Amino acid sequence: MKAVVAQETGPPSVMTWTDAEPPKPAPDECVVKVEACGACMHEVLVRRGQMPGTFPIIPGHEVVGEVVETGADVVDFAVGDRVVTNQRQRVCGKCRECRMGRETRCPRKVFLGDVGLNGGYAELVAVSDGSLVKVPPGITSPHVAIASCAIGTQLNALRDVARLELGETVLVTGAGGGVGLHAIQLARASGARVVAQTTSPKKVEAVREAGADEIVLVERGVDYSKDVMAVTDGRGCDVVLENVGAASFASSVKTVALHGRLVLVGEVQKTPPRVDADLVGWRRRDISIRSAASTTRRQLEDVLSLMERGVVTPVVTDVLPMSEAPRAHEILESGSATGRILLVPDTAG
Ligand SMILES: [Zn+2]
Ligand SMILES: [Zn+2]
Structure with a gap:
């Protein structure tokens, strides 16, 4: 062969x-x-x-x-x-x-x-x-090939790790990339309000098309937490999907709302983000930081069902x-x- x-x-x-x-x-x-x-x-x-x-x-x-x-x-x-x-x-x-x-x-x-x-x-x-x-x-x-990695991992993170609930607000970082665009679709399908963060003006249209309610466009390396707080009336986000890693973690953690959940997705970062307990504000905000990797067979079956019904593309x-x-x-x-x-x-x- x-x-x-x-x-x-x-x-x-x-x-x-x-x-x-x-x-x-x-x-x-x-x-x-x-x-x-x-x-x-x-x-x-x-x-x-x-x-x-x-x-x-x-x-x-x-x-x-x-x-x-x-x-x-x-x-x-x-x-x-x-x-x-x-x-x-x-x-x-x-x-x-x-x-x-x-x-x-x-x-x-x-x-x-x-x-x-x-x-x-x-x-x-x-x-x-x-x-x-x-x-x-x-x-x-043939696009179904990406069902597990690009979509299933995000379903794992949003539904089964973050336990996203109807009506909550989600921040998707790296929103214009191959996983972020699917996270936006899934969060929307779950009845969440979606704030999408991207560093690329060229990706804004795709992010909007995927269903983002708010788009935060900032240059790479710039703290975007204030922008996210501004579009959430200073409340922050109930769920933060951290698709980027160490580079954006410090900004992301500041955007987590009271009792919110931050989920680190994928394990491809060489340098893991440093967690500053003070920044996390665990004493005042009761937030949790978790991680999600890969997809179970059941999650993949659920993604296929969502795709078949046109809920996720x-x-x-x-x-x-x-x-x-x-x-x-x-x-x-x-x-x-x-x-x-x-x-x-x-x-x-
Ligand atoms: Zn993959
Ligand atoms: Zn086993």
């Missing part, structure tokens, strides 16, 4: 579209013929050596495709099923975390396309059956052939993309 192989850590050019050994399914795996695979910052960080990875590796964890072969123990999927992947693989389903519904924290989990497991920048990929969900027939677009701005994976990574590194990037096998269609 053909695949994008990253030979070693380094610049985007370490990835080439080349011949690779086709995967054989383990007993609990399905081989999926890849229709499309999302390009994600996670892969950029692995490629740069800033997150763990084994090389050579085929990157990619946001796959939609068709099951073409099943391992001996697979019972829930059959050849011909159209499926989408979750980020976490080999979630055991038996440990305490899994039994508590926190499968994203299963100690046995591994990621598709970084340490030891080849991913979806390829014509074929082997995926464990516990990390696959069937795509409902109402969804035909995946925002994809570029579709590139896999041979142009290096260009996809350059776009990701520049931070210029509004929405996500999809890669399709050069041989598709």
